[in-house]
Structure formats: structure tokens, C-alpha cells
Amino acid sequence: MAELANKRIVLGLTGGIACYKVAEFLRRAQDEGVTVDVVMTDAATRFITPVTMQALSGRPVFLDTWDNRVPNNMAHINLTRGADAIVVAPASTDFLAKLAHGMADDLLSTLCLAKGLCPLLVAPAMNREMWLHPATQRNVALLKSDGVTLLGPAEGDQACGETGSGRMLEPLELLEELIAFFQPKRLAGKRIVVTAGPTSEDIDPVRVITNRSSGKMGYAIARAAREAGADVVLISGPTALPPPFGMPCIAVRSARQMHTAVMNEVQAADIFISVAAVADWHVANASTHKLKKQAGQAPALEFAPNPDILAEVAAMPNGPWCVGFAAETDKLREHAQAKRQRKGVPLLVGNLAQMAMDADDTALVLFDDKGEESLPAQPKLQAARQLVQAIAARLPRADAP
Incomplete structure (x- = not known):
């Protein structure tokens, strides 16, 4: 049974070495029946190419707010309409700050503000010091109060050579979290x-x-x-x-x-x-x-x-x-x-x-x-x-x- 059959998500990538994990996450999510539209920030393209994400998703990848492939040039509106969720992975320190303070200076941040009732899930990925910094923790608290769902982060070895909190979840963990998100929460608080x-x-x-x-x-x-x-x-x-x-x-x-x-x-x-x-x-x-x-x-x-x-x-x-x-x-x-x-x-x-x-x-x-x-x-x-x-x-x- 495909766990995500008939679901469509917008998958947003921001700048971080954990972008390599998202390719595997995308592939495994498709195995569960989900349709994925990919949106990448400019920084994300420094870590993984749009060609890779297009080949894996089988759909056009969106990079620019001014995308004339969209008939009305409003990708920031059209992409989230009818979507079941927006998943930002990896979500960088900078992007969490943008979300918390309502900044919209690229396609991904703009569509996250224009999402309407579409749920937003973010998977933080950053150095442990950046994750534990008071500014990041304040931003995370703001996002939670705004109804944003955090996926992780995990603890473990980081690309910088340090160990601690801030590591992005592994692809199958992300997938399990996405599947869990859509399950009825009838035992919440128990x-x-x-x-x-x-x-x-x-x-x-x-x-x-x-x-x-x-x-x-x-x-x-x-x-x-x-x-x-x-x-x-x-x-x-x-x-x-x-x-x-x-x-x-x-x-x-x-x-x-x-x-x-x-x-x-x-x-x-x-x-x-x-x-x-x-x-x-x-x-x-x-x-x-x-x-x-x-x-x-x-x-x-x-x-x-x-x-x-x-x-x-x-x-x-x-x-x-x-x-x-x-x-x-x-x-x-x-x-x-x-x-x-x-x-x-x-x-x-x-x-x-x-x-x-x-x-x-x-x-x-x-x-x-x-x-x-x-x-x-x-x-x-x-x-x-x-x-x-x-x-x-x-x-x-x-x-x-």
C-alpha cells in the first residue's frame, strides 16, 4: 500500500550540504505515491543541481520568482494551491529567520508566506552552534507558535567535523515523519x-x-x-x-x-x-x-x-x-x-x-x-x-x- 498515494507536496531546498539527503528522500517519497514539485533557492543550487532534482521528480524545478513558464507568472501562488503540504529540507538558519520574520525575497520564502492553509513542515540543518544560538531558538519558537511543524533536527556527526544537535534527519526518517503528519492525531497528549x-x-x-x-x-x-x-x-x-x-x-x-x-x-x-x-x-x-x-x-x-x-x-x-x-x-x-x-x-x-x-x-x-x-x-x-x-x-x- 502506497502511504502517500494521491498526495502532492512542494519540496523546498535551501543552501546546505544536507541537500544530498533530499535526493534520496524524494525518491523514497515517490515510492509511496506522492507527487513532488521542487523549489530551490540559489544557495541550494550550489550543493545539488536542478537537473538532478528534475530527473528524480519528473517535473520542472522552480528557481525564480519571475518564471514565465507559469502562465500568470505567479508560481508563488500557483504551486501551493491544491498542495497537501510544503516541506522545506534542508531548512538553513537563514531561511528559518526569514520565515519567522515574514521576509519574502525569493520564490521559496514568498510561497511559504502565500501558502494559505497549506501546512508547512521544515527540517532544520545546520552546525550545532548555529542551532543552539539564542536567535535561532527564538525563531524556532516563533515558527512553532505560527503553526509550523519542525521535523528534527537530530544529533550526530556534522559535515563540519563537530558533533551535536542540528543535523538534518535521514531520508527515511524524514519520510516517516511526513507519513506520520497525515495520520489522525487521536492520541495527542497521551x-x-x-x-x-x-x-x-x-x-x-x-x-x-x-x-x-x-x-x-x-x-x-x-x-x-x-x-x-x-x-x-x-x-x-x-x-x-x-x-x-x-x-x-x-x-x-x-x-x-x-x-x-x-x-x-x-x-x-x-x-x-x-x-x-x-x-x-x-x-x-x-x-x-x-x-x-x-x-x-x-x-x-x-x-x-x-x-x-x-x-x-x-x-x-x-x-x-x-x-x-x-x-x-x-x-x-x-x-x-x-x-x-x-x-x-x-x-x-x-x-x-x-x-x-x-x-x-x-x-x-x-x-x-x-x-x-x-x-x-x-x-x-x-x-x-x-x-x-x-x-x-x-x-x-x-x-x-
């Missing part, structure tokens, strides 16, 4: 803790007991919750997935480590979504050295129960609204409803483990006091977005008695 992945219980220093959870569903739910406007903390067991963008990710191994992390984070949470496949037991007599194989003999392992994280959070006085998960191999409805009652949670999400493990698609069934609701089989991110909207619809209203 703080959500999500657990994901398997847990791993030591037998000895080199052997563990774990499960086949890939973490894909939990990571997708964390992303979908962030897209919906929530402040998200992800607590993850061991997975092969890269850390998700735009949220803290707390890495844990064992169920007991996950329990500690969850209890630390849920104190201030509005919603707790327990997606992780948490081990029910740990090895009570785990060895401190590698167990040696002995012919015809297996080690005698003793098991002890792990904390029931979901039930404990659900029982907290004034605790967060809780969502549980159940991956079953059979009798999904019976087992899921029984688990929901046992854990004491208002919503439990069930699926069949043999369909979901390691897969990119899933079919979820939602169980609550009113019964059940089946969602169609679909990619996990799409399922996660549907689940997040279902959660938003079920949350108790603040004004309810």
Missing part, C-alpha cells in the same frame, strides 16, 4: 508504554530459553501510537529490528528486567500496551558457567514463575488503561476472553500464533466487554493503526462520571 519482542531466560551464560516473537507487531504499534500524536516509550526484548525512530527504546532481556522497566515507566502513563511475548517462567537453577554435555543425561532444570506484568499494571490504583495480547494456537476466542478476565484488562487483542510469528501480516481480533471485533488480514503497520484508532475510541472520556 503517554503510552508499549512492550515488544520476546524475553530471554538464561540456562547458563551461553544458553537461553526464549520464543519466536519477532517484535514486529509491538514495534508497529509503537510507531502507530506515535503517528497518532502520543508520547511513546518502547520497552523491547531482544529482536533483530532497528530501534524505532522518534521515541526512547529501553532494551531488556529477561522477563524480570522487563518487569522492572515497565514498573518504572507506567507510573506516569495513560495507556499500557503489553505486546511482548513474556516468558511465564525463568530457570531458578541457572548455571554461572557453561553446562557440559554428558552422554545420555540432560540437565535438571528447575523453573520459577516470572512476574505477571500485565496483571500487575492492570491492578494498579489509578493505573494506565491496559491492552493485552494473546497469541494462541487454537480456541482463540475461548482462551483470549479467559485471559482478558484473568488479567483484568478492558481490551485484549488475539491472534493465531502460527499465522503471526515472523510474518509481516496479521489478522487481529479485539475482545472487550461488548464482545469481539475481527480486523482483516493486513500488514502489521496497517493493523497497528487500526488498533490504535480502536483504542482511542474505547478510552474513557475525561468528562465521564
Whole structure:
């Protein structure tokens, strides 16, 4: 599914070495179905050529306010009419100052003032000292108060050889932010803790007991919750997935480590979504050295129960609204409803483990006091977005008695 199908954006480039990243961003955005009109400042053309951007976009590139290719010579008006967003990347220190103070001395700054209701998103890119300068921070505060959306900046190595804030987001991060911008913000202002992945219980220093959870569903739910406007903390067991963008990710191994992390984070949470496949037991007599194989003999392992994280959070006085998960191999409805009652949670999400493990698609069934609701089989991110909207619809209203 193309995430940006039927969308059109105006992509503005200002002067900065990060222009090279925008070529990749443009290409990846087009893969998601978006149509892109490119506008470049004179300074931007010193870093990447208009020919490159025209070849990538397949559309004319606009450089000059006085462009007679436009029938009425009003590119600053025509380009934004019907556009779904203006994205300025990279946005230089100078350009942020122009925007903040209403200056319009080139095509890009002029169309940003003449944009009407078209949303404006800017991705700052500059040296760390320039980003942290009080004048830049004042300009950023003004832009935010004017309704401009900031994408980043990130921290990291900079072209000048220094390290710090001010680095432009990477192309795929920019794309993820653009996709998120168009998602409904039904969880705005909520703080959500999500657990994901398997847990791993030591037998000895080199052997563990774990499960086949890939973490894909939990990571997708964390992303979908962030897209919906929530402040998200992800607590993850061991997975092969890269850390998700735009949220803290707390890495844990064992169920007991996950329990500690969850209890630390849920104190201030509005919603707790327990997606992780948490081990029910740990090895009570785990060895401190590698167990040696002995012919015809297996080690005698003793098991002890792990904390029931979901039930404990659900029982907290004034605790967060809780969502549980159940991956079953059979009798999904019976087992899921029984688990929901046992854990004491208002919503439990069930699926069949043999369909979901390691897969990119899933079919979820939602169980609550009113019964059940089946969602169609679909990619996990799409399922996660549907689940997040279902959660938003079920949350108790603040004004309810």
C-alpha cells in the first residue's frame, strides 16, 4: 500500500550540504505515491543541481520568482494551491529567520508566506552552534507558535567535523515523519508504554530459553501510537529490528528486567500496551558457567514463575488503561476472553500464533466487554493503526462520571 498515494507536496531546498539527503528522500517519497514539485533557492543550487532534482521528480524545478513558464507568472501562488503540504529540507538558519520574520525575497520564502492553509513542515540543518544560538531558538519558537511543524533536527556527526544537535534527519526518517503528519492525531497528549519482542531466560551464560516473537507487531504499534500524536516509550526484548525512530527504546532481556522497566515507566502513563511475548517462567537453577554435555543425561532444570506484568499494571490504583495480547494456537476466542478476565484488562487483542510469528501480516481480533471485533488480514503497520484508532475510541472520556 502506497502511504502517500494521491498526495502532492512542494519540496523546498535551501543552501546546505544536507541537500544530498533530499535526493534520496524524494525518491523514497515517490515510492509511496506522492507527487513532488521542487523549489530551490540559489544557495541550494550550489550543493545539488536542478537537473538532478528534475530527473528524480519528473517535473520542472522552480528557481525564480519571475518564471514565465507559469502562465500568470505567479508560481508563488500557483504551486501551493491544491498542495497537501510544503516541506522545506534542508531548512538553513537563514531561511528559518526569514520565515519567522515574514521576509519574502525569493520564490521559496514568498510561497511559504502565500501558502494559505497549506501546512508547512521544515527540517532544520545546520552546525550545532548555529542551532543552539539564542536567535535561532527564538525563531524556532516563533515558527512553532505560527503553526509550523519542525521535523528534527537530530544529533550526530556534522559535515563540519563537530558533533551535536542540528543535523538534518535521514531520508527515511524524514519520510516517516511526513507519513506520520497525515495520520489522525487521536492520541495527542497521551503517554503510552508499549512492550515488544520476546524475553530471554538464561540456562547458563551461553544458553537461553526464549520464543519466536519477532517484535514486529509491538514495534508497529509503537510507531502507530506515535503517528497518532502520543508520547511513546518502547520497552523491547531482544529482536533483530532497528530501534524505532522518534521515541526512547529501553532494551531488556529477561522477563524480570522487563518487569522492572515497565514498573518504572507506567507510573506516569495513560495507556499500557503489553505486546511482548513474556516468558511465564525463568530457570531458578541457572548455571554461572557453561553446562557440559554428558552422554545420555540432560540437565535438571528447575523453573520459577516470572512476574505477571500485565496483571500487575492492570491492578494498579489509578493505573494506565491496559491492552493485552494473546497469541494462541487454537480456541482463540475461548482462551483470549479467559485471559482478558484473568488479567483484568478492558481490551485484549488475539491472534493465531502460527499465522503471526515472523510474518509481516496479521489478522487481529479485539475482545472487550461488548464482545469481539475481527480486523482483516493486513500488514502489521496497517493493523497497528487500526488498533490504535480502536483504542482511542474505547478510552474513557475525561468528562465521564
